[in-house]
Amino acid sequence: MKIRSHILMLSLLFVSFTALAQEQKMSDTEITAFKQSVNTVSKKIKSLSTDFVQYKHMDFLAKDIETAGKMFFKEPNLLQWQYKKPYNYSIVFKNGKILINDEGKKSAMDVGSSKIFAKLNKLIVGSVSGDMFDDKEFAISYFKTKDFNVTKLIPKDAALKKYIKQIELSFDKQDATVNQVRLMESAEDYTKIVFKNKILNAKIDDSAFTN
C-alpha cells in the first residue's frame, strides 16, 4: 500500500514536471500582447545589472562547462560581462570597441573589423534587453510554458546562421524581462545563460564600463 502511494506520488510529480516544461504555441492575440509588454518594459530599461550562470553543453562531454559572473548593461549600448568563476575574464562592448581583460592581460579590437562580431554584439545586447523582434533578421516563433514566454529566433543572415542555428529567449511572465538565453550551435550543442538577481535601472556610471 505504502509503495503504491509512493509510486502515485512520484508519477504525479513527474506529470507536474512535464507540464511545467511543456511548451504551447501562442495564439496571435497572445503574441501581440506579449510583444507589446516586452517592448514597453525594454523601453523603460535604462540600465540592468544581473548575476549570470553560463552552461556550455556539448554532446560529447560528460558535464556542461559551468562559468558564472556579473553582467551590466546601460542604454543605448554599453555592455560588460564579468566572468568571476572559475576564472576572471571581463569583456566590455563600448563605442564600437571590444575591450578584454583576461586575468590581467588586456587587449582591444574594433567591432567593425569583423561583421560577424558586430552582428553577435547586436544579438547579445538585444537578448539582454529583449529588443529582438526584428522579422527582417530572424524567423520568429512564440511559445508559452507555465512560467515563461519563449521566443525562438532563427537567423536569416547566412553568415550568422553558420555560427548560430537558433536563439531561444525565455521571458519571465511576471516582469517581461529575459530570464534565460539559449544559443544553439547545432541540435546537440548550445550555450545556456541563466540570469539571477536582476536589478533594473539602478544608477551605473559610464566609467564602470572599462577594462
Added chain:
Amino acid sequence: MQKSTIRLLPINFFLVILLVSCGMNPVTKLEKVPVTKTTFEAPYFSDSKIDYVYKTHISVYGNNLSGIFVIKKIDENWHRVVFTTEFGNKLLDFEISETDFKINSIVEELNRKILINTLKEDFRLLLKKKFAIQNQFATVSEAIYESANGKYYDYLFVSKSGQKLQKITHSTKRKEKFSIHFQSENNIFAEHIAIEHQNIKLKIELNYLKNE
C-alpha cells in the same frame, strides 16, 4: 647601399646565433646513459571518462587570443578537441589520432593552412600516448628519453624524484622546433601546460578549469 649592408651583417650574424642557441637540440651537450625502458607512456589525457577543460591564452606574434580548449578521449586512438570563446561560440572542432586528422568545424578567421598544420602537430604530440625509446640521457634531476618521430625526435624529460613527465621537446638532430611544458600535482592530470615554439613566435598556455 653597400655600407648599410655591411653594417647590417653583424646584426644578422648575431640574430642567427641567437636563434640557433635558443633552439638547440636539448641533448647536444649531454652524455648518453644506458636505456632503462623501451617504451614510455605519457600519463596525461588518457582517461576517456574525464572532460579535460582548459582556459587558454594564445599569443602569436604579439597578438592575443583567449578561449577554452576542451579535450576528450573518444576511443582508443582518437581525441576530440574543441576550442570555444568564453561565451561558448565554437571556433574550432577537430578529431585527431596519431595518423589521422579530421576537422568537424572551423570559423573562417582561423581557417589557414599554416595554423591548422601547426595545431595538428602540437596536439598530436600533446595527446600522444606511447613513445618507443631508442636512447636515454640524464641530468642531475631528470631522465631524458629519446624517441624517433619521423624525421624528428621527441625528448621526454622525466623528473628523477617523482617520475613526472615535465617536458616534451620536438626537435631535429640539431634544432628544437617546439616544447610542451607540464605542471602536474598527481602525474595523472596536468594543471598547467605551455606549448612554446622556437621557429615562430607562438605560445599556447592551458590552465585547467575546475568544473565542479
